Amino acid sequence: MKMIWAVIRPESAQRVIRALDAAGIGGMTRLHVTGHGREMGIALGAVHYTEIPKEMLMIVVSDSEVAKTVTIIRTEAKTVSENTPVEGIIGDGKIFITYVEDTFAIRTAGKVTRTRSDT
């Protein structure tokens, strides 16, 4: 089982969630976060903003679903402009993948060995 942390634009969050839902990846946790990437935020005149609002999705999926999930997030979260037809635009976000040792369902107090789409 793997845990996917995706930091994405608030504008694309709903699109990503819908696409994941359509692909059968329904369980996720959504967090409102702030932060910046290697550009260290945005400077507008004399004001330097280092805490840019983002959405963070925390999704736990089985190993076999990781590639699909990452592809969906990438496709839906990437913004496209005329200047950047292939690459997205700075600030599209990041996806991190880590592993989960055990998962327990509180309702049943049982160990979760398979996610929904495995069954």
Added chain:
Amino acid sequence: MKQIIALIREEQVEATKAALEKVGVRGVTFLYATGHGRQKGYVSARELAGSSLNRNMRMQLESVLPGGEQTDPGTNGAPVPADAELAFGFLPKRMIILVVYNEEVNRVVQAIVNANQTGRYGDGRIFICPMISAIRVRTGEQGNNALS
């Protein structure tokens, strides 16, 4: 690649940001969180009277204590001695999440510790978790390239 999750005091956020920039950390995510550690959110009355509290915490405090006075419901409104401890429950904290290369971990942890250590309860915690991979959404770069 490692994920560093740090829980720090709200008033140390700007100092931490500066410290992280100094050690070359570029990408950071901030969350507002509440919680408590082993002390179960106890804060000494002396510290509450001090100036280190931020506005957020003061407002919460005023909603807990009638009239904004340092009284404890358990003492029927009697003033609390300056060295008493007040049960405050869930304290406002800031959670910082960053992902760094393995060889950066010690340097970054040291920077966070240096920026946040006051020696009093509530300085926070730093957790380090393994991270398998990272993907930059814009370009699709993977692994260490996504962080560089």
